[in-house]
Amino acid sequence: MQPSEISLIITTYDRPDALSKVFDGLKRQTQPPGEIIIADDGSGAPTQELIAKWASKMPAPLRHIRQENEGYRRTIILNQCLAAARGSYFVILDGDCVPHAKFIVDHAGLAEKGCWVQGRRCYVRQSKVRFFAIDSTPVLRWMAQGKITGWPKGVRLPVPIIRRDTAQRGILGCNMGFWRDDAMAVNGFDEEYTGWGGEDSDIGTRFYHLGLKRKFVYGRAILYHLNHPWVDRKRPEDVQRRLQATIDSDKVRCERGVGQYLTGALKQP
Numbered sequence: 001m002q003p004s005e006i007s008l009i010i011t012t013y014d015r016p017d018a019l020s021k022v023f024d025g026l027k028r029q030t031q032p033p034g035e036i037i038i039a040d041d042g043s044g045a046p047t048q049e050l051i052a053k054w055a056s057k058m059p060a061p062l063r064h065i066r067q068e069n070e071g072y073r074r075t076i077i078l079n080q081c082l083a084a085a086r087g088s089y090f091v092i093l094d095g096d097c098v099p100h101a102k103f104i105v106d107h108a109g110l111a112e113k114g115c116w117v118q119g120r121r122c123y124v125r126q127s128k129v130r131f132f133a134i135d136s137t138p139v140l141r142w143m144a145q146g147k148i149t150g151w152p153k154g155v156r157l158p159v160p161i162i163r164r165d166t167a168q169r170g171i172l173g174c175n176m177g178f179w180r181d182d183a184m185a186v187n188g189f190d191e192e193y194t195g196w197g198g199e200d201s202d203i204g205t206r207f208y209h210l211g212l213k214r215k216f217v218y219g220r221a222i223l224y225h226l227n228h229p230w231v232d233r234k235r236p237e238d239v240q241r242r243l244q245a246t247i248d249s250d251k252v253r254c255e256r257g258v259g260q261y262l263t264g265a266l267k268q269p
Contacts, residue, residue: 042069122154188258
C-alpha cells in the first residue's frame with residue numbers, strides 16, 4: 001500500500017552550502033513528495049535566505065519551520081514539523097544528505113503497514129564535497145576512485161536487499177520513513193533527549209514496542225552524505241542510560257512528544 005502523500009522533513013542547522021545541494025537533488029526527483037518541510041534548529045540568515053530563494057523552484061510546496069538557536073534541540077523542531085505535516089507518511093532526511101533522483105519514489109514503494117523503513121547512505125569525502133553535483137558527478141567513477149566511500153550503500157540495485165528486524169544496530173535518523181499514524185501512536189520524538197544522540201534509536205525502539213518491524217534496506221532510497229569535519233559523537237552516559245531504559249521496557253509513548261503541538265495552528269516564523 002503506497003502512501004497517498006509523503007511529507008518530506010529535512011533537518012538543518014547552518015549548512016546552507018550542503019542544503020543547496022540537497023535542494024538540487026530534490027528538484028530532480030522522478031516523483032516529488034507532497035510537501036517539503038525544513039526543520040531548522042536555529043540557523044542564521046544565510047540559511048533563511050537560501051530557503052526563500054529555492055521556495056519557488058521546488059517540485060512541491062516548501063515550508064520553513066524554525067526555532068531559535070538554544071543548543072541542539074532536534075527532537076523539538078522535528079516534533080513541531082511532524083505536527084504541521086499534512087501527509088499520511090513521513091520521510092526524515094538530514095540537510096547534508098543529497099537524495100538520489102529516485103529517493104522519494106523508492107520510499108513510496110518501500111512503505112508498508114506494520115513496518116518502518118531505514119535507508120542507508122554513502123559518503124562523499126570532505127575534500128570532494130564542493131565539487132559534488134548530483135546532476136553531473138559520475139558517481140560510479142567517484143566510487144571506483146575512492147571519492148565516494150561506502151559504495152554498497154550507494155548503488156541502486158535492480159532488486160533491493162531488505163531485512164526485516166527489530167535490531168538496534170544501524171538506526172539512523174538521516175533516512176527514515178514511517179506512517180503518520182505510527183508516529184502519533186508513539187508520540188513522536190522524545191524531547192527528554194537534548195544534545196546529540198539517542199533520539200533516533202529511541203523512537204525506533206518505541207516503534208518496535210508498538211509492534212512494528214524495521215525494513216532495513218540496501219539498494220533503494222539512496223543518499224550521498226556530504227562529509228564534514230569529524231566530531232566526537234560518543235553518547236553521553238545519561239543519554240545511553242535513558243535509551244537503555246527504553247530498550248529494557250515496553251514503553252511505546254514518550255511523555256514529551258508531538259502531542260503537545262497538535263492543538264491549534266502552528267505559528268510559522
